[in-house]
Amino acid sequence: MSRGLAGVAFTDHCDVDAGRDACFGVINGLKSEVASLREAFDGILEISVGCELGEPHHDVPLSREILADGDIDFVIGSLHRRRGDLDYHDIDYDRADIDAMMRGYYEELLELAESGCYDVLGHINYQERYMSESARCRLDLSSYGGEVLEILKVVASAGKGIEVNSSGLGRGLGHPLPDADVLEAFRRVGGEVLTIGSDAHIAARVGGELDGAVKFLKGAGFGRFAFFKGRKPSFHDV
Numbered sequence: 001m002s003r004g005l006a007g008v009a010f011t012d013h014c015d016v017d018a019g020r021d022a023c024f025g026v027i028n029g030l031k032s033e034v035a036s037l038r039e040a041f042d043g044i045l046e047i048s049v050g051c052e053l054g055e056p057h058h059d060v061p062l063s064r065e066i067l068a069d070g071d072i073d074f075v076i077g078s079l080h081r082r083r084g085d086l087d088y089h090d091i092d093y094d095r096a097d098i099d100a101m102m103r104g105y106y107e108e109l110l111e112l113a114e115s116g117c118y119d120v121l122g123h124i125n126y127q128e129r130y131m132s133e134s135a136r137c138r139l140d141l142s143s144y145g146g147e148v149l150e151i152l153k154v155v156a157s158a159g160k161g162i163e164v165n166s167s168g169l170g171r172g173l174g175h176p177l178p179d180a181d182v183l184e185a186f187r188r189v190g191g192e193v194l195t196i197g198s199d200a201h202i203a204a205r206v207g208g209e210l211d212g213a214v215k216f217l218k219g220a221g222f223g224r225f226a227f228f229k230g231r232k233p234s235f236h237d238v
């Protein structure tokens with residue numbers, strides 16, 4: 001492929017709060033699209049059926065049912081909104097109580113991590129992507145080291161992974177989501193599984209900033225990344 005990718009996982013959004021029918025509608029649609037792509041790219045590109053399972057801890061039975069679908073290769077567990085709250089995409093950060101918001105985020109992210117309904121945790125510190133410059137100045141991520149470490153320990157001890165989401169690099173943050181300190185902490189608590197995601201949403205961004213993400217991954221002491229097929233990671237050296 002012209003962007004040098006050996007494989008790609010399509011991870012369409014599937015929010016459990018939207019209900020069972022909506023979730024399986026997304027998944028079944030993706031399965032049939034991937035089936036025709038696999039025919040077209042046979043021997044050229046490895047293609048996985050994935051899903052970005054939104055807020056799986058809000059409905060664990062439904063999440064488990066989705067995870068039991070034998071055709072799904074890869075599941076990113078993500079947190080875009082707390083129960084009854086707005087998507088972090090839609091928050092007015094200049095008026096928000098940033099500290100209360102971050103504490104609430106980590107509380108639910110821990111709940112998500114403990115649910116076990118994912119292969120990797122997606123874009124930790126997702127909010128950073130949408131914060132205004134001035135709100136970002138009021139954000140001191142170093143004060144949440146303990147909360148983050150607790151989450152990373154749960155993920156690592158379950159043999160699961162985290163996503164290095166390169167969108168932060170493409171959007172001027174200067175680092176992926178999460179940043180280098182979280183990646184290093186994950187390695188220190190025994191985490192081994194890292195996937196790289198461009199969070200592209202449009203074709204032009206597929207594979208965007210992957211070299212940058214690899215640099216961060218290496219800088220944090222990792223020598224490989226994972227690609228999932230059949231919910232199992234295979235590792236590729238960097």
Ligand SMILES: [Zn+2]
Nearest residue numbers: 052078122123
């Ligand atoms: Zn997401």
